[in-house]
Amino acid sequence: MPLLKIDDLEIEVKNGTTVLEAALENGIDIPYYCYHPALEIVGSCRMCLVQVEGMPKLQVSCNTFVGEVPPERKVDGNFDMVVQTQNDLVIQERKNILEFLLLNHPLDCPVCDQAGECYLQDYSFKFGNAHSRFDEDKRVRPNEYLGSQIVINHNRCILCSRCTRFTREISGTSELFVDERGYSSKIAALEDRPLNNLLAGNVADICPVGALLSTDYVHKNRIWNLQKKSSVCQDCSVGCNIDAFYQKRKIFRLNPRENQDVNGYFMCDIGRYGFHRFEDLERVARPLFKSNGIFSEISWDTAIEKISNKFNGAEEKVAGVVSPFHTNETNFMLGRLIKGIIGTFPHIEDEEITYPSGFRISSDRSPNKRGMHDVCPSIVDDLASEINDKEIRVIYILDNEIDKEIDETWNKILTKMDFIVVQAYAMTRLAKSAHLILPGLAPFEREGTITNDQGRVQWLRSVLPNNGESRPDWEILNLLYKTGERFSDINELMKGMGEQFPSYSGMTFFKLGDQGLPLNGNLKT
């Protein structure tokens, strides 16, 4: 393996590693704009220049590869390459490059949404000049829509071409290109081919400056007001890893989080903007009991008592409806509680989309179908006829479908019931038909594990605080158990789940961590 010396650090690297990668892996900070680990190298921004011993000029470190050299050409008889990243020449060169990049840049940080997480801002602060020597007027261009959700501010663009490479290599749709030459170059999309693919939102993330903006977040907030929590997207069964940015009780945006085993660096727009549908819902904050067609608030104790009374002695006559939108823990708790039959909602398939880069949007637009079947193996296929056969009169439903109509089959099932319990977070149509509503948590409030369609278990972390008196869904079900059978906390519950379903044994939040683990095998070690 070639021996590389960066500044004072001597490291062995793989043949063909770039200097930039080697430096970043070893904690040496080299500034860059056009380099992105998921995209082709172009070496166009010149920000990552370093000095390589034996080369007459500074080299772009993102495009300089380390390889083994014959013994007689080794530097100091030992190193295959010696690189300086912090000497005066390099620092001066960074200053010069920044001066060029800022020639036409408007420096409008106060109104720019990237401010606070902008590499141009950071590096200008670190390396740049305090004053510009450019006395001429700056080039000013109006903002343009590149697609329905993406706006470009040409003045801020530094032409790093990350966005064009993204549409060429990752989404494979090639909408964006560099229009015109030299001083007039700008990022553009053809009028009849706007940037409207389902990965478009990512270009706003990878733009190192505030040039590409998502209309969904533009002028909404400042990054330093937002708090960040890592979680998992719940809009399809791929389970892209995300960072949720929120302030108080409101989510402002979702960004993809790197996970090479799931989503790489990106996420799709269905998930990115999906959180909006949970806003402004008519939430259920306390248990509601229907008498004479009108819901009235009751206490948790009364609600649990009412349900226990219905269940007692007639355990075999209760049906439970689990949901692929709920966590493994919640589904497991309901599956274990119900002695009658377990069913689920009919499954909705959507279009499966796979991009040339391998990025996938699953046809199954629920996050946890696989996990649900894992922890509730006894789910029946035809709930309606089973209910008929077994003369079920009480049903307990985990509801999650805020915009779903109640179809004929469900209508038939519901009209037969003497007692319907719906565990929901919003006043859905199904919830309105219930006799008793128990307030659970909304998708971004939940904590638990979900299993994606590849069998990877991931930690779904709660982002927002609970609403009103609502409680975690597994905890509500826990209350319905007899005192001896209850779990003290979610960790105990996961242990219990592992005992019953060996593929989940040994699982803890701590082990799953940020990246999750595959079901087969690794959970135990």
Add this chain to the structure above:
Amino acid sequence: MATIIKSYEPTFWDKLYIPALVQGLLVTFKHLLRKKVTIQYPEEKLIPPEGYRGLHRLNKDANGRIKCVACDMCSAACPADCIDIIPGSSPWDDGKERYPVSFEIDLLKCIFCGFCEMACPEEAIELTEIYDFSDYTREKLIIDKDGLLDVYDKTKDKNYYSNSQNLTIKE
């Protein structure tokens, strides 16, 4: 060990009281002829010295629009955390893209440090010399965007930035 403190025993001269009375009155008459230090507030008002930091105002630009671009710099700088801004895209399509949809300062929390005006990149927020803005409820002391713009209308002949010397940045 207890110490015995002898109490003061007034002499005959003291017991007359008249000398003390005269002494006291002398002080009164001396001040009667001097320049007064108190003023007849609220009929008369004290003019605070230059650089005094009182009630905030939000400045308007030449077109009469709010100058603030809702950059949140002031609220980030504010040590009392009393500025609450909701930004939005501006309704005007020339130049200014961003403006505050709502801008509130909790005057009860504010410590009148002036950090907000120091932080502002647009010279949009200033502390005026108005100091008498007490009120009867807490809610009324949360001043909103319109209130702050009204303060500007009342004080628009004054430029508090130019008064403040430490704002001139030396090159």
